[in-house]
Amino acid sequence: MSTELKQHYTAQYSAIKASLPGMGLSWLNTAREKALANFSESGFPSPREEEWRYTNIAPIERRRFSSVSSPFEAVDRSRLKQFSIDGAASLVFVNGRSNRELSVLPEPARGIIACSMAEALELHADRVREYFAGVLNKESNGFLAFNTALFTDGAFVYVPQDMKVASPVHLIFVSTGADGLSTTRNLVIAGPGSQAEIIESYIGSEESGYLSAAVSELVLAEQADIRWSKLQCESNRGFHFGGLYADVGRYGRLNHANFSFGGLLARNEVHVDLSEASECSLDGLFLCTGRQHVDHHTRICHREAHGFSRESYKGILDQRARGVFQGRIIVARDAQKTDAEMSNRNLLLSSDAEIDSKPQLEIYADDVKCAHGVTVGQLDEQSVFYLRSRGVDRESARNMLTFAFANEMVEKVKRPGLRSVIQAELLAALPQTGVRKEWL
Amino acid sequence: MLAIESLHVRVEDKEILKGISLNVGAGEVHAIMGPNGSGKSTLAHVLAGRDGYTVTSGMATYNHANLLAMPPEERAREGVFLAFQYPVEIPGVSNIYLLKTAVNAIRKHRALEELDAMDFIGLVKSKMKLVDMDEQFLYRAVNEGFSGGEKKRNEILQMAVLEPRLAILDETDSGLDIDALRVVSDGVNALRSKDRSFILVTHYQRLLDYIKPDFVHVLAGGRIVKSGDASLALELEDRGYGWLEQHAGAAS
Ligand SMILES: Nc1ncnc2c1ncn2[C@@H]1O[C@H](COP(=O)(O)OP(=O)(O)O)[C@@H](O)[C@H]1O
Ligand SMILES: [Mg+2]
Numbered sequence: 001m002s003t004e005l006k007q008h009y010t011a012q013y014s015a016i017k018a019s020l021p022g023m024g025l026s027w028l029n030t031a032r033e034k035a036l037a038n039f040s041e042s043g044f045p046s047p048r049e050e051e052w053r054y055t056n057i058a059p060i061e062r063r064r065f066s067s068v069s070s071p072f073e074a075v076d077r078s079r080l081k082q083f084s085i086d087g088a089a090s091l092v093f094v095n096g097r098s099n100r101e102l103s104v105l106p107e108p109a110r111g112i113i114a115c116s117m118a119e120a121l122e123l124h125a126d127r128v129r130e131y132f133a134g135v136l137n138k139e140s141n142g143f144l145a146f147n148t149a150l151f152t153d154g155a156f157v158y159v160p161q162d163m164k165v166a167s168p169v170h171l172i173f174v175s176t177g178a179d180g181l182s183t184t185r186n187l188v189i190a191g192p193g194s195q196a197e198i199i200e201s202y203i204g205s206e207e208s209g210y211l212s213a214a215v216s217e218l219v220l221a222e223q224a225d226i227r228w229s230k231l232q233c234e235s236n237r238g239f240h241f242g243g244l245y246a247d248v249g250r251y252g253r254l255n256h257a258n259f260s261f262g263g264l265l266a267r268n269e270v271h272v273d274l275s276e277a278s279e280c281s282l283d284g285l286f287l288c289t290g291r292q293h294v295d296h297h298t299r300i301c302h303r304e305a306h307g308f309s310r311e312s313y314k315g316i317l318d319q320r321a322r323g324v325f326q327g328r329i330i331v332a333r334d335a336q337k338t339d340a341e342m343s344n345r346n347l348l349l350s351s352d353a354e355i356d357s358k359p360q361l362e363i364y365a366d367d368v369k370c371a372h373g374v375t376v377g378q379l380d381e382q383s384v385f386y387l388r389s390r391g392v393d394r395e396s397a398r399n400m401l402t403f404a405f406a407n408e409m410v411e412k413v414k415r416p417g418l419r420s421v422i423q424a425e426l427l428a429a430l431p432q433t434g435v436r437k438e439w440l
Numbered sequence: 441m442l443a444i445e446s447l448h449v450r451v452e453d454k455e456i457l458k459g460i461s462l463n464v465g466a467g468e469v470h471a472i473m474g475p476n477g478s479g480k481s482t483l484a485h486v487l488a489g490r491d492g493y494t495v496t497s498g499m500a501t502y503n504h505a506n507l508l509a510m511p512p513e514e515r516a517r518e519g520v521f522l523a524f525q526y527p528v529e530i531p532g533v534s535n536i537y538l539l540k541t542a543v544n545a546i547r548k549h550r551a552l553e554e555l556d557a558m559d560f561i562g563l564v565k566s567k568m569k570l571v572d573m574d575e576q577f578l579y580r581a582v583n584e585g586f587s588g589g590e591k592k593r594n595e596i597l598q599m600a601v602l603e604p605r606l607a608i609l610d611e612t613d614s615g616l617d618i619d620a621l622r623v624v625s626d627g628v629n630a631l632r633s634k635d636r637s638f639i640l641v642t643h644y645q646r647l648l649d650y651i652k653p654d655f656v657h658v659l660a661g662g663r664i665v666k667s668g669d670a671s672l673a674l675e676l677e678d679r680g681y682g683w684l685e686q687h688a689g690a691a692s
Contacts, residue, residue, distance in 0.1 A: 380528075381491070382528050383528050383530050385491065386528040386582075387530075387541075388511070388512040389489070389512050389513075389515075389516055389521075389524075390538065390541075390542040390598065390602070391513050391516035391541075391545040391546045391549070392538075392545055393513045393545070394511070394513070396545075397513075400533055400537075401532075401533070403532070404531060404533045404581075405532060407532050408531065434541065436541075
């Protein structure tokens with residue numbers, strides 16, 4: 001990576017430093033400067049790194065993204081409205097900074113905190129400090145250093161012990177600026193036995209491209225239960241790096257679902273560390289067409305015994321799109337009686353589309369059940385003929401079957417309001433001839 | 441309604457149909473019987489327009505139009521219906537969604553307005569009674585996890601809803617117990633009319649106890665080796681196909 005590029009982001013840091021949240025906190029300043037030094041050293045990840053073999057981020061390196069102001073008027077309200085979910089509190093961030101006017105704050109409830117990171121660093125600095133970068137410490141990746149140094153805001157959610165939060169917290173990240181930078185950092189802490197639902201949505205209105213670099217840390221204490229959904233619906237010129245790093249305590253449970261429909265180049269990472277008798281499910285659906293490149297990188301680490309994990313990702317690739325799925329499952333030596341399954345099924349709609357799917361099992365314990373499967377296929381011609389023999393034209397038949405393949409993942413979403421948002425985005429992203437929402 | 445003339449069909453390099461001629465008039469019921477592998481499904485598929493078959497010579501005319509030149513969906517919209525020997529499972533597409541799409545595609549072709557939701561559900565429910573199917577099947581994925589008998593009933597339900605002019609039933613009776621066979625036959629009999637024709641492909645005479653055909657044809661080795669009235673089916677029941685296959689062998 002060029003020196004000039006590193007200098008650009010170092011200069012960015014100097015330029016926005018005074019306005020960064022928590023700037024008065026020395027522990028955070030130290031963390032940011034250390035991260036900046038790391039980034040200046042290593043830069044963005046290179047395709048020479050094993051984890052980045054299939055995704056070349058040169059298009060991101062060719063651009064010079066800068067933090068931009070977040071004018072509230074620039075936000076496309078009708079687009080934002082499409083992401084409104086009944087009963088959810090929403091925290092809206094515009095170009096990486098929270099926007100009060102657009103947000104619908106949660107009902108105040110005893111002990112729960114759900115606010116912007118900037119506010120949390122003022123009012124709950126000790127809480128943030130206790131957990132900040134705790135899960136990330138084990139990771140190293142240029143984007144993480146970049147994010148730690150430059151994050152301008154994000155969300156902080158704290159759910160106290162045994163608290164069950166009925167309404168979800170929806171974090172909506174909007175990017176509007178040309179060549180803009182949205183760098184956000186979220187931290188979610190679920191106390192012992194607590195329960196909550198988090199939704200992250202990424203949207204963008206700028207046709208000339210921007211970079212959204214978002215990192216979330218999630219800590220689940222014993223028996224905590226978190227349902228987390230992510231909707232990556234960036235504009236079709238947008239660049240996206242998003243990573244969730246989760247640590248699940250004993251008997252805890254994380255249900256994660258990843259829907260990735262937008263972006264020109266998108267990388268979604270999910271890292272989960274499981275403790276004794278804890279479980280996680282990772283679901284994913286990605287659609288890409290044109291020249292989109294979408295990469296999913298997941299890592300589940302069973303550190304202790306009796307863990308349970310299920311992972312199921314589906315991809316649909318059309319035109320000249322390229323998809324990547326790298327799923328790693330690690331079963332540590334002490335993680336006996338682990339039960340893990342992973343599957344990745346892909347539908348290629350064009351002969352120019354491509355998928356690289358790489359499941360990796362690393363098993364160091366001897367008494368475990370682990371399975372994985374990958375399929376890459378086309379639409380089933382027998383099914384196409386069956387539909388045509390009922391009067392459905394070929395194109396509609398193909399679209400119906402493609403929708404059906406994808407919709408299986410959407411049907412798994414429990415909350416009706418969220419399911420309908422995802423279904424609408426899915427319908428908008430797929431060719432629509434022959435598929436009618438009002439009939440579903 | 442349908443006139444097939446000297447139809448020759450290949451699959452890959454193998455000639456399967458070796459000159460089939462058959463005339464089906466409006467309102468007639470034709471049974472096509474014959475041993476396994478004789479080409480019955482091939483004939484049904486070629487009439488419905490499935491890919492993978494090459495018509496090397498001969499023709500099929502449907503209501504004075506060249507049937508073989510139409511894409512499958514157009515045949516369906518013009519009133520041709522195939523009940524599959526092996527109905528396909530389609531996860532993610534509900535039965536009701538398929539029915540709605542099909543009904544409206546056919547109505548559009550006939551320059552009719554789309555059925556509104558109330559009329560549509562009324563139509564489907566009345567037809568479900570005919571085949572004794574529970575309403576919950578409407579909301580399940582097409583044929584997914586259905587038993588053999590349920591799949592066949594579902595084919596008859598689709599036929600009843602789509603009201604074809606020419607219905608081709610490919611071994612709809614196979615694998616059905618007596619009760620299911622009666623339900624399927626009642627469904628077919630209820631749809632018989634002076635302008636609707638049927639081709640019943642069957643392996644067994646049993647179905648013809650319930651649905652009385654006007655004509656019976658025996659297909660063996662890719663040819664129709666014998667045609668007759670309903671009594672031919674009874675003769676086949678007694679004597680099997682052997683004598684006819686020898687007959688066909690001697691003739692070629
Ligand atoms: N797709 C195919 N490829 C090769 N041979 C086929 C194919 N379909 C059918 N056949 C052959 O054509 C012959 C007739 O098959 P089919 O029409 O299914 O017979 P039937 O329905 O009378 O049992 C059989 O010998 C079968 O093996
Ligand atoms: Mg057959």
